[in-house]
Amino acid sequence: MKILVSLKRVADPDNANKIKVTPQKIETTGLEFKPNPFDEYAVETALRLTENAANTKQRLGEVTVVTFGPKEAESTLRAALATGADKAIRVDATDDALDGDLVARALAKLIETEKPDLVLLGKQEVEGDANQVAQLLAEYLGWPQATFAGSIKSEGDTALLVGREIDGGTMNLRVTLPAVVSVDLRIVAPRSVQSVHTKADHAYPEGVRFAALMAIMAAKKKSLTEVKLTDLTGDVGLKIKYTGFEPPPARKAGVKVKSVSELVEKLKTEAKVL
Amino acid sequence: MSKPIQAINRYKADLRDFQFLLFEQFKVGELLGKGVFEAWDAEQVNVSLAECYRWTREVAGPLNAPADAEGCKLVDGRVITPKGFKEAWKSLYEAGWKSIGIAPEHGGAGSPVSVQILVEEMLSGANTAFNMYSGLAFGASEVIASFGTTDQQHLYCARMFGGEWGGTMCLTEPHAGSDVGSAKTTARLNADGTYSIKGTKIYISGGDHDLASNVIHLVLARVDGAPAGTKGLTLFIVPRVRTSGDGTLGADNDVTVAALEHKMGINGSATCVLNFGDNDACIGVPVGGDSELNKGMPQMFKMMNGARIAVGVQGIGVASSAYLNALEYARDRKQGASITHWKDATAPRVSIIEHADVRRMLLDMKSRVEGIRALVVKLTSHIDRLTFAKDDAEAAYHQGQVDLLVPLVKAYGTDQAFRVCETAIQTYGGAGYTRDYPVEQYCRDCKIFSIYEGTNHIQAMDLVGRKLGQAGGANLQAFLGDIAKFVAAHKDHAKLGASVRALGGAQEALGGSALKLLMWFQTGNMAAVPLYATRFLEMMSEIAVAWMLLDAAIIADTKLQTVEPGHPDKAFYEGKLFSAMYYARSVLPAAELKARQMNDEDKSPLEISDAAFATV
Ligand SMILES: Cc1cc2nc3c(=O)[nH]c(=O)nc-3n(C[C@H](O)[C@H](O)[C@H](O)COP(=O)(O)OP(=O)(O)OC[C@H]3O[C@@H](n4cnc5c(N)ncnc54)[C@H](O)[C@@H]3O)c2cc1C
16 A cells, blocks of 8 residues: 655644744744654554554555655654655745645645555644644545544555544544545554554554664665645645734633632623633 | 552653764764764764654653562562563664664664763663663673674674673672682583583672573683683673574573572662572583683673773763753742842742752752763764774774773763762752652662772772873873863863863873872882772863863853854853853862872871771
8 A cells, every 4th residue: 555644843842942923923943843743643554554563674565754844844754764654755845835725735736646545644733733634635636535533444455444533432434545534643542553464453552653773774765855836736825824923822810719609600700601 | 558659751861962962072973974884874863862762761761660669579580570671672672772883794773882872871861770681681792792703693692682682791709799800600611512600690680581582691700720810710601591503492501590689779670699500500601612711801801891881871871860850840849939038938939949059959960960971972982983093093092092081981970970869869858859759769770880890999990000001101191181282272261261271270280190199109109009099080080071061161152152042052052151160160179189188198098997997
């Protein structure tokens, strides 16, 4: 199976340096970046679908990771190559010249030439939390989609049985390939992904795999190509217009209430939630 | 009910400092992509360090406190390691962190030693006890890689470097600790050319365990009829389970675990009493074959540099995490008001990091940790430059500095590590003494480092007795000369000039003290040498560390001119300046004090009678 995974770097929430916001933009100088967690889960899912867990050194499929970003974002791609992805593509762009729609359109074009059987994405990126690209992409491609996957079972690599996380339970959806799937946190539980290669009772370690040293060394030799955004789409216009930036308002100090009745009173009159 | 011991990671490392040392101060980056480091580039180094850090925090780190509480067990003659160690062992070797510095022909990645040593810092710092097992296997395998026959290398090295089999170093016996030469374990030649081994070894780390399918012991023993003392010792390969040439496991080799020690720290590491040949059925062969009989000590000596550096690095790994944890606590814990409001009982409570004495302890720990780590990387960068030396003289210079600095890194590194851990507990106050926080365990784990692999006094004797006079004193001369050049270049530095000049003064005092030692040797005043050896080592270390910190600070000061205001590097570089200034002004003066003590030649400890120590 050929799988394409989109991968984005995001500002590390543990940044010692606080993010600075000016009315025109968000300052990224000096920030540390890490891969978007949901995208890392998507890479892990792709790897599990294209290997036999008993011998992960032998690849039984192809995983291509794609990012939209500046040259520095290549280290995020290299890290994915080091965990086992087979090749990488960087679409040269900066965050402020992108929105979900443009990313989806450019990805759709890239997919025409890459011809994957499956596109895997994180359900959302943790900076903007927009949760749009997978849905838009499926629409532009005219492919079936399954979002918020908490489990995936490959059926002979021609269809997937996807357990979607929905309010109050799981919705099981069978999608025929090629398809677009976005993944949720539970996809990296030990038995969430069942490929056609790995024994059904295999339990993976919880979470995303470690990059092994030898794979880090080998990653340098794997292909990492650069593509211009304008080579993928003539229309680089944005549907989202940024009108200004401001930090979230500081939280007001709380008040201590003396009694339950006072609390109820305040919830009624001040918070107006009762 | 007592509180549960939590399986959460407490380990912290300072990766920015690692990068500073590799790429800014010692410029190991220059060597990447060239010669033996052809396969490496800077990004791979950084990704490796970051991924290894992630591994230590997610796998080894969370096991540190529970393994300390649980300890090892001896069940039916076999050692059971603490819960989780087996899975962690498998994960460690899958990830490959133990092979980063191993040559590619033995299945490693062949990184610079400077990178390997920082990986080791993380592995040891996150879980000292766990890393003992793989550390000993690594050391034993290195011995076989260096001195073994081709067949022995073929049989053992890849398996031991790769975690399939463990390994140990069996030197110590009940009556042979520091005095290795009095070892009594014997080896008798059998008709088939193998040897029967018989004797007892004590305090053997990882002497048995359940992490690998076999344990390969390297045992110092005396062949019947060999000379007394170290000259008659041979190093034998003694597997726990006999193996055939293709690695198939066979019969039990009559190595038994007689007991496990109860001890102060590294409780997850099994410290064993081992009996060899209780049933006269323990077979061994000399490392390197019969041509290497009686060469056990020279073989050990060649490997000693690596092992001693590794122990110094165990110290810095634990001490660094102790410091970083204490720092986090000091930022968080609110207690007392600022001294500026000392009369006002209603003044707001402040974080303890605002109190002067807490700041003093923090900067004291920071400067020691960073300074010793810099000394370690200086040492390893000399090793890394060895293969690039353009002629014999340059190679001799690098090797000479390595030999000279090893006892400093081992002894000063581990002595200070213990003090840093103790200061970390003091920084916490009562919380630091409890098991809610990691520093009390760090302090207990850390104490062994100054004792094994040659006690720190043995290191001091190695320095004054062997290293100072090596190459006719040329190594020490080169060391003093390098400092003199540094002082000449920077003595008028706007911010650091005074501290650099203080270093110059201390360097001269060090030269004087070295001459004093020489004079004692020449005039037969031998008793004074061991009496002052430990102090001389400490003095030389303080000077070396001050030099390293000042060198770093001068680089940092230059970088500060161009760093963007909001960038975290600004604080990092400022920190480097303060580490250097504090150490130069608050620690370095102790070096000259030791020179004065040596001139004074106080011999009270020798003159006092045994009876006068106490009359109880
Ligand atoms: C937890 C632990 C793990 C260990 N692991 C191993 C291992 O894996 N393999 C192994 O072989 N050994 C191991 N050892 C043993 C360790 O290397 C020895 O304890 C160490 O070499 C000191 O020997 P000793 O304990 O007999 O002390 P001694 O040699 O009796 O020393 C006692 C004191 O006397 C001093 N002293 C001794 N001789 C002299 C001298 N000539 N001049 C001046 N002062 C002297 C020492 O510095 C020390 O202060 C381990 C020990 C421990 C506690």
